[in-house]
Amino acid sequence: MKRKMIGALVGAAVMSMATGQALAQKAPAAKLSGDMVKIGVLTDMSGVYSDLGGQGSVTAAQMAVEDFKAQAKPSWKIELVYADHQNKADVGSNKVREWYDTQGVDMVTDVLNSAVALAVSKVTQEKNRILIDTGAASTRLTNEDCSPNTVHYVYDTYALANGPGKAVTKQGKDTWFFLTADYAFGHSLEADTTNAVKASGGKVLGSVRHPLNASDFSSFLLQAQSSKAKVVGLANAGGDTINSIKAANEFGLTKSQTIVGLLTTIIDIHALGLPTTQGMMFTEGFYWNLNNETREWSRRFFGKHKKMPSMLHAGTYSAVMTYLKAVQASGTDDAATVMKKMKATPINDFFAKNGKIREDGRMEHDMYLVEVKKPAESKEPWDYYHIKAVIPANEAFQPMALSRCPMVKK
């Protein structure tokens, strides 16, 4: 009797081990870790850039997940997490490390602020996951610091500088003066624009470097005014740009000189209002009022977020969608396989037409040179831009021939 019992127990144990093994063998067939894809939105939730990305990016990513579930009906689960990096590189990279190590996050997106982005890109490569950066500006992400695990999706300083640098100069406004935020981002934006201006036969008369978050810009603008340059380029961002424009208006610069915001978005224009910003020119990666497709998506976004999307918000939606589609198509969340799939598949949605992820990780898509409307020309709230030119994808971004990325074979 006892023996029988033992025999039965051993049999049961063997059986369970066998099925366990069978299950264990079956798992790789699904090829999705945890039978789930987890996406992390890392952004500035409360600081100077939180209107540009922030909660809006989380909302956009959520929309993408919901839309993908409704369209593709995947058999696996999708989960979304988000965190505030407080614009600090160490906080951001620690958070991402935690996500990768303990929470099984497969892909991280948004990551505005170049300093944070560069740190997160390193961690992502080390842990072999995927970063689709929709928020940072530095071209280093796809040059010196390029990585097989990083995609730079929406814009960069080259694209921002190139459009206005060439177009405005060719209009005969060929002398420039810069107001530059005194840190890496400002310097590189100024340098990139200077190159574009010179390439179009223009001249740079000088520049003044102001501290980040300066409280008053009138002194700097007075220097710009006395330089007699035809164009004043603002190589700064966020609150600094807003306050520069406001002061430029007050001191009458806008009457005699053209103000070009080098990183200006619809969020800034909305914050300042059309009377202050009319006539400004700059490059945007997205505009909600472009065509029916962009309007349809943006109105849906507006319904949830109560503001029209910035190019970061639209880009984050598109990036999450692109990633999920690639996971679906390749049947795995393995970083290298998904990345290969993404690089091989053209992106066609409301955000990008025939968008292409290049070898160096740069996503190429059309950019738009816009001019801010006069108050009388605006027909509805958020109707702010004239599209002056569509900069085709292959001209908008730095050509591969100039790439400083070690991955690119020459």
Next chain:
Amino acid sequence: MTEIFGIPIQAFMGQLMLGLVNGSFYAMLSLGLAVIFGMLNIINFAHGALYMAGAMLAWMGLNYFGIGYWWSLLLAPLAVGVFGIVIERSMLQWLYKLDHLYGLLLTFGLALILEGLFRDLYGVSGLPYSIPEEFAGAYNLGFMFLPKYRAWVILASLLVCFATWFVIEKTRLGAYLRAATENPRLTQAFGINVPLMVMLTYGFGVALAGFAGVLAAPAMQVSPLMGSNLIIVVFAVVVIGGMGSILGSIVTGLGLGVIEGLTKVFYPEASSTVVFIIMAIVLLVRPAGLFGREK
């Protein structure tokens, strides 16, 4: 063209004028801080947030209730003052006998809450507040183009500063106040209601911040972060002038505005640090500040 240190005199004069405008804000804010510190011994870290609240209230008044600039200039400081009195009665009054640090921590916490609240409601990009029609346009001073509104800021700030100085130093009410600071018990024994005076002083001090906020609204972007960008410099001004010194804060505020303005011409990169360098030097040479008394 005549030049001073290699800078055309016109540009030089222009920067001097702009320095005065910024100095006006420093003076008004540091004046409020000095009054509060002088009378209550509280380091009011919520000052920047209350300045922001003044600007925000002006914007809200205009956009929700159609209250114009001039009424805002009266009503917003009043509202901020009343809010200050509520803070003083409900929280601050229990801290006077404790170390300075407690008041600092409490007001710092309040500042974070206020800022967080407005940030949640309006985001960080800020809101536009246009310049009142009376002040549209500019004066051509020959050496520069001075927007009328900035001229008004200098004038208004000088008036307010002078009035405050006059009330505290030259009137009977001011004498009571100074007596209450020097020896609250004895003053109370003379039949003067010291707690009431302290409460009103705090209310008045923060109302000054609210007033500066409304003045700043048309010149700068109204944003939840506008206070925290400014408050650190203002604290440096108070330290340089001498904690609690009324005249010191006015003179230093204007003076530092001018020095900062000139730095923006000669070496713009240092314009955000020059105030702190001066602070370090002053503290080394005169630890009580330029106008402070050593106790």
